[in-house]
Amino acid sequence: MALLTKDEAQALLKKVLSYSKADECEVNLTGTNTGNIRYARNSVSTSGGISTYTLVVQSAYGKKLGTATINEFDDASLEKVVRRSEELAQLAPENPEYVSVLGPQKYAEPITYVPATAAITPKMRADAVAQSLQVAKETKTVAAGFMEDTTTVNVMMNSKGLFAYNTSTGVNFSITMRTEDGKGSGYATRGYNDITKLDAKKASQIAADKGVKSATARAIEPGKYTVILEPAAAAVLMENIFFGLDARQADEGRSFLSTTGGKTRLGEKLVDERVNIYSDPLNPDLPTSTWAADGRPQEKVSWIEKGVVKNLTFSRYWAEKKGVKAVPPPAGVIMEGGTKSVEELIKGTKKGILVTRLWYIRPVDPQTLLLTGLTRDGTFYIENGEIKYPIKNFRFNESPVIMLNNLEELGKVERTVSVESNTNYLLPPMKIRDFTFSSLSDAV
């Protein structure tokens, strides 16, 4: 399915708005093509594709809102969906927190769309899987993996003259390679906007290598250890900070960023001064939309600078109440790193543990952002700068805030994917001291 061009989208949404009789009207159009292929036991299990277009119309009378949606695009349907949203608005209770829609905004030109990704075919997906299965055959491992590609157009227009248009592409690939006896398991994950950057074979080789080397793991005592978290392992911990930047939660006293008496940690040093976290929609390695879902421009924003909390995210309502700039939540988050590879970080480690992946991360205490979860798919003991042997998996109880105060060193940034949220980040591998492992797991 071809995506609507900017001119086509603008004409369509103008027509929709022309039917509006409400005080305010805002229209969102999303078109998506997705395709996926899944495999396990060295064989394809499921695969499919779906294309959808959805038009959402929101009408407002004062602070009364109604929303209606449709996936048919003839004139009668377009008028019907506008009328339906208006009827719902008139029936709705007032929303005292409703903020009037935005007027025209200026957005930077996005760099999120790659034609090669949009042109992917079922055969190309099957070919990528075939490469992965070949690696499994050569290494006598059992492959289970998943590849999903998405091409999306998002368009927004409202009765105050705002117009926003963005197209984007993305592909996520993940692969687990287990030894035939089930005693070893390795993992790799990759995410890109550009499909041509995906090397399924190389990722499969890394996973197979870890799988083979992680077999016959030894048990070592739980406790506090220096760890090297690969970016995929760091992502699932770090994103709990990224998701927790909401100013209202902090102001209300129910966040790890709250202090006493309605105050927050904004402007305070929270973590080690080498920690710098920001978002930038125009970063070529992690491009994202240049506007947020409610039409606010996405700009380069520093969240943590030299360990100090520099910005929190605000809904437009909360920003208005507080008299501050309404900074939207970031779409892609970047943490600065150093120059060393994971191998170089290992070389500089006297005693420690290399963690490939962390799993089933859940909050234990929102006040301290204490999280629990387990290592998985490749955990190794390091001694005198070398990997000595694979070790059994651990459960951890650790807060990413405490972890970033125990920072030893950051490695070279790379793009990675969170297995929990499926979100892409640019993160460095990180060496952390006193990471708390609380019990052993027999899981492979």
Next chain:
Amino acid sequence: MYLTGMGTTAAMLSAIPGMGRAIAPERALETVDVALKKQLADVALNAARSKGATYTDVRIGRYLNQFIITREDKVQNIVNTESYGLGVRVVAQGGWGFAATDKLDKDSIAKAAELAVAIAKENSRLLSEPVQLAPQKGYGEVSWKAPIEKNAFEVPIKEKVDLLLGVNDAAMKGGANYINSFLFMVNEQKYFASTDGSYIDQDIHRIWPTFFITKIDATSGKFETRNALSAPMGMGYEYLYARPQDKIQGVTTLYKGRYDMLEDAKAGAQQAGEKLKAKSVEPGKYDLILDPSHLWLTIHESTGHPTELDRVLGYEANFAGTSFLTLDKWQSKKFNYGSKLVNVVADKTQVGSLGAVGYDDEGVKCGQWDVIKDGTLVNYQAIRDQAHILGLPASQGCCYADNWSSVQFQRMANISLQAGKEKKSIDDLIKGVEKGIYIIGDGSFSIDQQRYNFQFGGQLYYEIKNGKIVGALKDVAYQSNTQEFWNSCTAIADQSDYRLGGSFFDGKGQPMQVSAVSHGSATTRFNGVNVINTSRNIG
């Protein structure tokens, strides 16, 4: 795999598959004509057959959701959605193919069926063995309806809004600083047809009222939360019409089959305050008395998931994980999963449960079977293309897709711990404990990818000393190993205490799908479990 996070409104809404389009509330009361659905299904069956499919099934689904979302004295959102479309799954050249469409004209349906066949053929080169389906007879034209008393979609929105705002008001008057409350209602109108000759029309209802209360100590800046003790249920609005016989009185009121949301919110506000002042737990070994409002989640993670056959076989290795309950353990017929008291049953027919249906999503009539018998592993949960691996003559009916646009696969049946055979009350269980903790409500949860090592928290913790509850505790979580934990089970209350808990959002698969599932139990005792203290300081 795991339950998706439930911390925020956005997360809850985004966890609903194929949210679909927003509709007027009254539209949910309309239904689609069965004769029309049969015509549409036949178009897909015939198109797939003509392109070379050796088996085809078609699901036409109309998925209705209503969410009412409030905080304190405000209605934040009322959302009505409908998702309607058709999914077609085929076997061609020995492999599976799937395609879906929301355009229900004959041409679009035929094209979807053809695409499913084309995908099956494209992928057949990457198969190690062809699909083997367990035999399944066609049932002809049949139907099944959930036995609800009051369709929640018929209840005026004002009544639901008034309930939630009343709940919020009670909590705020009771000292809460904040409360978020929610009412989720689901109606799945599902039609299934297959080349086996089944045309099955089903009507399924689910409801979940819940809230999160926060209480803050302004001086210290510490806060505590207390979530609702409700359960999501396979019921209509009658779940919210609580009667005296549905309540179990004790240290707090517990609910059986019906729920008094207002009463629970009042108690919740008070208990959130008590949690702030409660004693921080001393880590160590404790005997645990686990309420069904808590234990359902431990059953789900440590019994439900490891007995899913797709995990055992490795189909979830890249995401949800595999299972420690390998086939050799089942084949031995003597794998000691738990103590002799532990009897676990899979049941797709349990009235009021989230997983109850007449037929699963590949046209298999549902039933119940033993999974753990007197502490020994005796069976798994399987679907048609797995039954031959266990030597079963037929599928166990565990196939489910969360939307017409999702491909169906093996999902968890309701998996429940059977009540004790001897007459025993909650008090009887507590009386025998010297040093223990009584845990009510579900909290933090995490388990490894083969289901050995887990950690769970709760909502309310009470210290037991010498057979008596002596006060509230906080910062409690227990860690154990599945086999060790279930072998430490020493007492289960009787059937009069049996209650259901469950989840709307059990997640598995790639792309991830959610399913709703219930887990029943009576209050149960586990001896000598490792308890950790979860308090930390971040400055």
